[in-house]
Amino acid sequence: MLKRKKILILLLTLVVMQPFISCSQNKESGFLSVLKNAPAKVILADGSEASKTAISIQRKWKGDLCQLSVKNTSSSPVMIREVIVFDFQHQLPGTTPIYGESFQKLGQIGGTLAKPEDWGTYSDRSHYKIPEPESMRTAYGMLTLELQNSQRVLLGTTSCEKFISRFSFDAKRLRISMDCENLSLQPGESWNLEEFIATSGNDREKLYDRLTNAIAKHHPRLKHDPVPMGWCSWYCFGPQVTAKNVADNTNWIAANLPELKYIQIDDGYQPWMGDWLEKGKAFGGDVGQVLKDIKAKGLEPAIWVAPFVASPQSELFKNHKDWFVKDEKGAPLRSDKIGFGGWRLGPWYVLDGTHPEVQAYYTNLFKTMREQWGVTYFKLDANYWGAIHGGVHYDKKATRIEAYRRGMQAILKGSGDAFILGCNHPIWASLGLIHGSRSSMDTWRKWDSFRDIGRENLLRGWQNGRLWWNDPDCILLTDAGADEVMDQGGNAVSAQNKSRLTENEFLYHAATVYASGGMLLSGDDLTKIKPARLDILKKLIPPTGVAARFENEKFExxxxxxxxxxxxxxxxxxxxxxxxxxxxxxxxxxxxxxxxxxxxxxxxxxxxxxxxxxxxxxxxxxxxxx
The missing domain is CATH 2.60.40.1180 (Golgi alpha-mannosidase II)
Structure with a gap:
């Protein structure tokens, strides 16, 4: 009798533990099996869990894709904070290596499940102060797990129309949720919670191919060929750029290296953030005329714009305060009250992409720059603010993702056939809306920067040519530039005791730019470049358009x-x-x-x-x- 009881207990144990036994024997299939059977729940605005009789969650799997939706089956409106679509004990070692994207492009998450690391320059949680569910470390859009038997698991969402997906984890638990921002779901109404993918394999690049192919069905890539090449004023002149600086480099490029056809005037030409059609005191020339002169030299005019933000001193903010994202009291939301307030001419206020007058303003602004100024390339910066958290929008039914996407769609309408580069942007929310994507923080003439920014770019090599052209930031090949006299926010600093870079370090930096397969923009004052360094630049022309493929994140x-x-x-x-x-x-x-x-x-x-x-x-x- 005792022997029969032991056998029965053993059989029951095997049934209960089967998913985790499978996970031990075949990590990827076992893990995905546990995930697919994990519970889901709806969290209401007050933090309580919604009754399953009032709110239903649908998960419809087709292969490795899952369509997620939620429906209000009750007779009353329901305010939803989030939908937790999968929540389970992952049964993986805490030493499992991970890689995840951040909400905005200045952050990346690496390390392990138990000890995650901020690989990007500025994290969502500390710098931008984006709340993380239950204070768990959180990736956005996608997360990969490198299992012990050389298998990888890739989890992500293949669309981002309304909701941002969050992958929150610790050493024991994985919590995947959609941020619903306390919006109201009406009786009988359903929300599409974006399409989800869960797949596995032992080839890093093939998994990314699978993800990007699935994304393309929802957000077809905006194509603009060939890969852009050009010159940017920021790293040689910073916010003190003048019309003469631009003209001197335009003349040099036209005579010596016309392949760098886009001449991009960066931050500094405008008096305040928001007043983009006006000129700043330092610029010393008419911006529109300088751009026309670029065109007259046979090159293409390009310009930097931060369309979603405005300085409090700007005429835009003074005259149109009703156009801005509001705080809970109905006043324009000052971005530094809930997160980062901006790096120059702040604290910034945020234009509301759901406001129809803002959409009309965007279309008219970019149409003016495209048709009257002749701009054929727009570098859009500070795009993160267009999807800022914690604000109240004109359209009370819209998420911050929808606010950003509507604003971008209005910009695209005005910019016509011009190239659109997203910079400091919400990554997943930008799918299908930009031709190019800055894939790193700003590069500076320091070895630590060349190394760290290089890794940021290589980590995102899988996006190049699949989602957009990656912009690895400017190639810097001269010893002196604007970073000698200013920090990354454009503030004056001392250049004393600055260590000089070696020739090998410049070549390392050049190789990371080349390996990205993406855009090539010079950040040097080319009127002063030495022949040997110019020769390096010429060897990078034209970009291959093909990112280097790596076995793992060591990037050797x-x-x-x-x-x-x-x-x-x-x-x-x-x-x-x-x-x-x-x-x-x-x-x-x-x-x-x-x-x-x-x-x-x-x-x-x-x-x-x-x-x-x-x-x-x-x-x-x-x-x-x-």
Missing amino acids: VGFIALKDHNEYVVFNAENAPVKRRIALSKGRHQLKDKWTGKVLGVFEKEYVMDLPAHSALIVEDRLIKN
Whole structure:
């Protein structure tokens, strides 16, 4: 009898533990099985859980995709704070490596489930003060998990029309939710909660291919070919840029390097944030005429605009306070009261993309710049503020995602066929709305910046050419620039004791830009560039349009498949020399150093090299045909 009881207990234990036994034996399938069976619930505005008889949640799976929706089946309106679509004990080791996107592009999350790390420059939680559910570390839009048997799990949403998806986690729990912002769901009304994807595999890049292909069905990529090349005023002149600075570089580029066809005037030409058609005191010339002069030289006029924000001193704010996102008392929301207030000419107020007059203003503003000023490239900055949390919108039924997307749609209507670059933008909310995406924080002439910003860009290489063209920020090849006399916010600093970069460090930086496969913009005063550094710039022209593909986030050896040959980008960010190995396909390969043009030799199976500290090599690989 005792033996029979033991057998029965053992069988019951196996039934209860089966999902987790599967997870142990086959990590990816077991984990996804547990996820698909995880409970879901609706949290109301007061923090209580909604009754399942009043609110129903639908999860309809088709392969690795799941359509999520919620419906009010009661007879009364219901204010919903969030819908938790999956919530479970993940049963994974706390040492499981992760990668997740942040709400805005200046943040990235790495590390492990138990010890997450802020890999980006400015995090959502500390810098922008975006509330995290239950104070759990949170990624937005997507999260990947690297399991112990070389398998990866990718979780994400393939659409972002109304709600932002949140992936909150700790060492034991995974909580996936949609932020509903206390909006009211009417009786009988349903909300589409965006499409969800849960997939797995052992190839990092193929998982990203699957995600981006699914996204394309909801948010087709805005194409603008070829990959843009140009020049930007910010890193050589900062907010003190003058009309003469622009003219001097325009003349040099027209005569020496016309491939850099977009001449972009950055922040500093305007008097205040919001007064974009006026000129600042320092600029010393008519902005519209300077742009027309660029066109007359056979180049393309480009300009920086931060359309969603305004300084309190601006004429826009003074004359149209009703156009701005409100606080709970009905006054314009000062962004520094709930998060970051802006880096220059602040504290900023936020234009409300749901307001029809704001939408008309956007269309007219960009139409003026496009048609009258001839601008064919717009760098849109501070776009995060267009989706700011904690505000009250003109349209009380709209989320902050909808506010941002409506504003962007109005901008696209006015900008016509111009190239649109998103910068400091909400990443997932920008899907299908921009041609280019800044993939990192600003780059500065320091080794730490070259290393860290390089990693930010390589982490997002999977987006390039799939969602948009990535903008890895400017290539900097001269020793002096605006960062010698100002910080990243444009404030004056001392240039004393500034350490100089080595030649290898400049080449490392150039290689990260090249490996991104994305845009190429020079950030130097090209009238002063030395011939050797100019030669490096010329070797990066034109961009490949193809991001290097990597096995993992160590980013040691990247592979670029081109039409007539392959290339490898090999990095060493360490403080000491290392050996790196390139695995070659079957056959005989002639390898060449892209920087020097030197033929390295003919190799089979592999090429092993000694790579100095803080350096990178681009190797051209041509298969020798018998």
